[in-house]
Amino acid sequence: MRAHDLAxxxxxxxxxxxxxxxxxxxxxxxxxxxxVLDPRGVPAAILPASQLVKTLxxxxxxxxxxxxxxxxxxxxxxLCAALAGRTVGDLLTGSAGPPPxxxxxxxxxxxxxxxxRTRSPLVAVLDRDKAGPRLxxxxxxxxxxxxxxxxx
Numbered sequence: 001m002r003a004h005d006l007a008x009x010x011x012x013x014x015x016x017x018x019x020x021x022x023x024x025x026x027x028x029x030x031x032x033x034x035x036v037l038d039p040r041g042v043p044a045a046i047l048p049a050s051q052l053v054k055t056l057x058x059x060x061x062x063x064x065x066x067x068x069x070x071x072x073x074x075x076x077x078x079l080c081a082a083l084a085g086r087t088v089g090d091l092l093t094g095s096a097g098p099p100p101x102x103x104x105x106x107x108x109x110x111x112x113x114x115x116x117r118t119r120s121p122l123v124a125v126l127d128r129d130k131a132g133p134r135l136x137x138x139x140x141x142x143x144x145x146x147x148x149x150x151x152x
Contacts, residue, residue, distance in 0.1 A: 003111055004104035006147060007125035007137030012037050015044060015089035022088050023052055023080065032121040035099065035138055036088055042133050043124040045092050046099045055091055056082050101126045104136060108148060111139055 012035045013022045022034055026049055038044040054062070056079040061067045100118040102111050102125050111123055125136040 001108040001147060002104065003102040003106040003108075003123075003125045003139065004127075004136055006108065006111065006139045006144060007104075008139070008143060010035060010122070010138035010140070012135075013047070013088050014039065015087065015092070017088045019052075019055070019083040019086040019088055019091055020080070022047065022091075023083055026052060032140065032142075034088075035122065035124055036092065037135070040133075041135060043099045043101060043126065043135065045097075046120055046122060047088060047091060048121065051093065052091060055086075056080060058082075099124055102139065103128070108144065112144060112148070115141055115144070 011025055011029060011031065013025065014037050016039075025031070026034055031049065033046050033048040035043055036045040036047055057068075061071070100114045100120045100123045102114060102123050104125060104127050106114075106125075114123055115121075120141075122138050122140045124138055127134045127136050
């Protein structure tokens with residue numbers, strides 16, 4: 001199996017998209033992460049669901065988890081207000097490096113090693129031909145496991 005055989009269509013967002021729209025997409029599709037594209041349509045980053053959830057939790061609760069027990073449900077229901085007026089680009093941490101990218105001819109083991117090395121739930125498959133980079137799709141960890149287990 002090669003990366004181009006494993007790549008599937010996958011929802012993407014751009015750095016300028018509204019954070020609330022990205023959160024709804026992630027929630028409705030139950031995605032482990034979103035692939036973030038730059039204005040040219042080239043993979044720029046991965047926004048894991050855990051990073052988005054972290055954005056919703058007030059910093060003082062992250063520092064002292066015991067405070068989470070004393071915040072009532074009425075206030076907890078307003079956590080998504082933290083996304084109002086923000087873009088996907090605002091949610092990306094400064095440490096978010098480029099996303100893991102596989103070449104179309106990479107083997108399943110190469111993709112698995114890339115996922116393991118980067119601890120990423122997904123890998124973008126990018127064709128870099130003369131016309132410029134073109135996103136072929138995404139390989140998720142669950143899809144890769146499914147295919148590898150099927151081959152076993």
